[in-house]
Amino acid sequence: MKTRKKLIGIAIVLVAVIGFAFAPIQKITVKGSDTMVIVAQKWAEVYMKKNPNISIQVTGGGSGVGISALINGSTDICNASRQMKRSEIDKLKGRYNTLGVEIPCAKDGITIYLNSNNKVSELTLKQLGDIYTGKITNWKQVGGADADIKLYGRENSSGTYVFFKENVVKADYAPSCQTLPGTGAVVNAVKKDKNGIGYGGAAYAEGIKICKVKKDAKSPAYEANAQTIAKNQYPISRYLYMYVRNKPTGAMKAYIDWILGPEGQKLVVETGYFPVK
């Protein structure tokens, strides 16, 4: 009798083990912000190692592309370095009858990239706006060398493009501003161009000079770091977001909770961004 019970027990365990071994892999797609793509890939890699039955696919393309994918159903999670526009929420309402769920997952300071040889080390918000609208065209106007300023920026599907435009430029970008497909491309361009200026997420600032930013001429200049971001001193700081269509449940909720937890936030810091809290 005891032997029989043992055998039944072993059989149940075996079936369960085999069953779980063949448990369907749950797939989560993540699309959107190029600013967030590095940290999103790190999140996915680490999480999938700990949860082998979860498959997470991460692609960039820009916040606008991610939001469109969320609306048309081709992604589960959208990464965005800007908030959704009213017109985008209206489309989500029309298709899914929801407002969407906004989940701030990290903080970023939009960093101003200068070439390492550029004499300029700090700029006010107004100067940045005037540079990017084409009102200031020569570095000597802001204390630099007598050379034309070369503008590098992002395409209009980028959340960084939108955020920078709404909060710093506050008008149309100068027609001479070269649009590049990703923050990495902006950094590379500025690295090679001694008269170049670019902007993008803090995590990409390598091999270039970081320009300090002042709110106005009388304020102190700050570099984007954990302290200045946490104290709201750095003038161009923003949240980075994840958006989902409905309240997350199941595997997606577990993943998002992990991202917002200590392990996920540690990866945020390691990538060069700042924790959400």
Add this chain to the structure above:
Amino acid sequence: MLSGVLLIGAPSFSQSVTDTLKERVDELKDRLNGIDERVLTNESDLFKLNKIKISGYIQAQYDYFENRLSYPSNSFQVRRTRVKFQYEPADGVKFVVQPELGPGGFELKDAYAVANAPWLKNVELWMGKFNRPNYEVEYSSSSREVPERSRIIKALYPGERAIGAKLEYSPKLIPLKVQVALLNGNDGLTFKDASGNNMNTAQNVTNKDYDNFKDLMGRITYSLNLGAGVGLDFGFNGYLGQLKATSTTTIKGDYTLDKSDVKVGDALKRNWLGAEFQLYADVLGGMSIKGEYMFGQNALPGYITSSSTTTSTTSLNATADTLTISNITTKDNSQKPNQINKFSGGYVYLVKNIGKKNQFALRYDFYDPNTQISKNDIGVKKYETTLDDKKVNLTTVYSASDAQTIKVVSGDITNATKIKATSGVSDIAYNTLTLAWNYYLNDNIRFTLAYEMPMNEKTNAVDSKGNYLVYDKGTVNGITKYNYYNDVFSQNTFTLRVQAKF
């Protein structure tokens, strides 16, 4: 000596290699510059092309109509074929053209320009032909959860679009939207004369503006995020308009006299107010409850008709030995009076998303086109009177020829103008229930299964012989058929639609 020669030769050899390399590098640099230029040109062209957006959708469907008074009772049709071209040459400037390319022919649905001056920031100016500012009108047919708009919206805003100018204000920091439009006002309306021709024409073009009156339309909406996935959009709208009177008498909705001294061309006012809401909640997936209610006064221009017949007769009175020759024209004038009447109506939607691909929708809409008359008065109430007196304008000329008198009577007789309007089908109120199931194969393809059930108001109005006065009539396969309004008769429609969107 040899080493000397070699020593002398070595620098010149390395110089020539350097020169060759330099030449090669320069050549490659020139080629790269050339490629750079071409890439820049292509980028510039691509940048311009990226400003043009083309989108559209096709809706093909099968309909089955219950109790239809025309043939056929079921058919396939291409309900809508729209292609929208949008060009944004600069931030804040947009041109849109959207033709409808249906089997019935070509129609321009939208054609407008939008401008947003930088110094005005959150204000846009629209000019051209665009959707009237109303929730259900502006909600695209490709997104709408049921096949057709509600009865009241189709009645008040036929064709959805109007020609005019519109200002839209949407501040960035407040979830508010204000729309004010100045429109021609006669867009899409149909008012027929005695022969059934649409009087809403000018220079033989239907819907072309034909008077100096312009209509004003306004809408204000606000969005609230109530937290926990609940959002509420609500707003108010209003319409101030007028149509041209085409008859000299105006009656009210209860078929009593309003004015008898109207001049053709005077204004017939049509004004209404509305309130709307859309509630969104994340309850096991998305769900919304949306509704609108409108009430006010609508107007329908009348018409004037005249006809004349000339009768020629010859008669002999043998006793009086008189030959009478008469040539008399009889003129008849009649008018259908203009009408202004109160109306009310609205709709409520319940939409529930089930997973990513399925969606259930239910809509209840109600419309009473004339709240001043109801039930058994419909068909009975009428306005009937005459204007002027009968005018006789005859001349008699006598002449004699030998033994006979010849009397020639000529001229015209104008009968008193008859003015008549009778209540009927156009005053019947409707409540309609529509059920629909949508399946989204992907973002481009959607299947819809819908069943629309209109329920008409009843009237037992009969004539002196006991025949029902209010009915629809049609001919099916040579047989005349009637749907009487003494009961709710089935006018249901089953629709199976496939929509392809790009």
